[in-house]
Amino acid sequence: MVVSERRLAIPNNPIAGILLAIPGYFAGVWLGTLFGLTDDQNTGVILGYLLATVAFLAGVGFLNYPLERLFGWQVIPITDPAENRGIGRFFRLSLDHKVIGIQYMVTILLMLLFGGIGAMLIRTSLRPFGNYLVPLMIGARRMAFPRLEALSFWVVPPAAIILAAATFWGGFPTGWTGYPPLSEQAGQGMNSYIVGFALIAVALVTSGVNMLATIIGLRAPGMTWTRLPMFVWGIFTTSILGLLAAPVLAAALIMLAMDRTVNTTFFVASNGGSNYLWENLFWFFGHPEVYIFILPAFGIIMEIVPHFARKPLWGYRTGVVGLFGVALLSWFVWQHHLFVSGIAPVLRPFYMLSTELISIPTGIIFLVTLGTLWRARVWFTVPMLFCLGFLFNFLIGGISGVYLSDVPTDVTLHGSYFSMAHFHYTIMGGEIFALMAAAYYWLPKMTGKMLSPMLGRIHFWWMFIAFNSTFFPLFIVGLLNMPRRVSSYNPALVGLNRWVTISAYFLFGSMVLFAANLIYSWFFVARPALANPWHARSLEWQVPTPVPARNFDRVPVIVAGPYDYGLPNARPVADLGGIVGVTGGG
Amino acid sequence: MVRLLIIWVILSAFGIVAALQLNYPPYDQSIQGQDQASTLKLLTVLATPVFIGVVMMILYAAIYFRRTVPELVDGPPMLGNTPVQIAWVAISAILVLFLAVVGIATLSSENVAQAVGQPGRAIGQSGGQTGSGTAGGSGSELHVQVIAQQWYFTYRYGDYGGVETTHLYLPLDRPVELHVTSLDIIHSFWAYELGVKADANPGVDNIFHVTPQKTGSFQVRCAELCGLWHGHMADSSGQVVSQSDFDTWIAGQQADFNTIGKVVPSYAPYYFPEPKLKAG
Incomplete structure (x- = not known):
């Protein structure tokens, strides 16, 4: 085959992406105005967002490779990570999973900084660790599909911008559930919801399939399923959920977009549609979605605790069964969001039972963690503190979930502050505490700088107390008749609500302290991280810090499990073929 | 271990007594509300020993299994204990199934049986x-x-x-x-x-x-x-x-x-006012 000498001249950086996205948006609006059926601009705005996103991705460089192959031009490889160690690699399309992990991390931190949309995109907050760590932990040099991995990151900035743009259109009045007909009544801000969430669905599917292929296909020799670190198991199960649940959301969003633009009536009761269709599709996605949050968090807790307890994971196989149990049951519970919506009464006992059953695999996660702590020699580091905080918070979150799963009590508690307190205990008290544990544990490997443990301890106690002070009163407020999402409420509850507001500011203060710790530890008192500061056995700590561009000089051979602490004759976890690492902690 | 168990029993007893003293919403203005309040009370009574037990285990581990020597030492290599795991799963399963049975019984008792909504009739059918x-x-x-x-x-x-x-x-x-x-x-x-x-x-x-x-x-x-x-x-x-x-x-x-009454639409199971498509 003759390879043409012609080269494609599309640049590949985000500035070109933005320069292309702006005309893309206006082209979409123009098309929508030409062909739109209604005069409310919805068609134009949705087309504008979509074309802007495609143009942005083209500008970043996603079209270069397929076009080069299509026309037989010379393929220009994206710079090999080994050659490119400059700071600029973080601002370009990169196929190195470690660069993508850092890109993700910074994007998430920026979103958290800008507040509101951070809450929407929190679902992606454990992704950076997955991208960065999974190949390292399984002994691979890259993800199975690096281009797909880059895509699953690069759709997130447009999604964030599009969601933020809703502010200028008056926001979307429905909250994240987007129930029609309210979402059909809503103004142009709703279009941001549709396109932004659809892009996130794309990211969930692409990263899900990529993670599964990587974990199944690229494990190093000797990395058997029973030697797989628990964090990888957490990512594995969450990827199954993401891959299968996100298309349902995408389908529902397409129906909603069609209702709003081309006058279909999927959700319009007076013309034969039904809002129950949306409620079922949304929660069929939405309930696995909340386990997409929490499964990596379970993985993080079961991963970190053995390393600081200096004991093998107590019941490895049981823990894996627990993760899969949660993942499986999460498909059979979605109608507990609809107990009072008017669904068929005969369905309610089933969904009550299936929801309560989830507490069994969740209890297994607690058992495995507490069993690992039992008679241990606990090294009380900051990640360990956050793990214990997670256990306490998630215990309250889990128990309050049983209250909501019981139909008679759910009649009073549904849609009240009680349910809001419940899911904040699981998502913020659970997932975010696990995120903090992961940050203090793995950031030294990712950035090469230790975080200050003194500030970390203050951060933990401040956040733990402020979190509980903010959200525990909400259980009481909910029981005392306050519904969610209201601006006026029972005057008797003013005192408690003020307490919560003040606590929420303190909670925000703890986040500021975390940011201060990052800045202090990275730029002012930079303590370089050793290759293995925690003396952990697992594979990611056996490579030097900073991690070499190719991860491993040659493919490592895994010869032992990651948690074999204290076992007589325990071998180091892997034969790394003579590169300079550190020996395992055993 | 026995000492822990005794403390747990005592604390749980206090917790349960306290939980029984509380007045649970939505109180007793209707029969259905009373059923909900008693279910809430039952859940709280059952949750109290579970909560106290797990918190005690977390605190016990944090206090007594703390490393006391400056250098890093490994704990005993316990890989798991099948009877304990089976017991844990069995206890949680019994609790969960008990709750489900009680919940379904409350649900199917005459008062609450139809308490939560029934599905709407298909459009076009008469109101019943x-x-x-x-x-x-x-x-x-x-x-x-x-x-x-x-x-x-x-x-x-x-x-x-x-x-x-x-x-x-x-x-x-x-x-x-x-x-x-x-x-x-x-x-x-x-x-x-x-x-x-x-x-x-x-x-x-x-x-x-x-x-x-x-x-x-x-x-x-x-x-x-x-x-x-x-x-x-x-x-x-x-x-x-x-x-x-x-x-x-x-x-x-x-x-x-x-x-x-002459200008109000006649009584029907539901109504579709104009404009049909969008109310806003």
């Missing part, structure tokens, strides 16, 4: 049991239609000629069948003290049963985000009154309604 228009005696079930719209509720009494009112009055000790529907988007009819919550869906007749057993006022508010003034879609003007007071009140309402 409510459209009789005949006044029921004090023993029979009262049919009240709850109509939600942005941003208030109105009520139609099917047994009293479809009279429409802006306040909800219910007679004491008489079973009430609420038919909840919406004119525009999804709302949720929440009468807190009565233990009633039912979504109001356009084109759907969502049925909820309640039997008030104490006179007094109750609050009514919307519990499903419904747009700009959702927070103000609330009042505390609901009243449970004696049957004779109710008869007096409804007669007054019927007299008022005679003058405007």
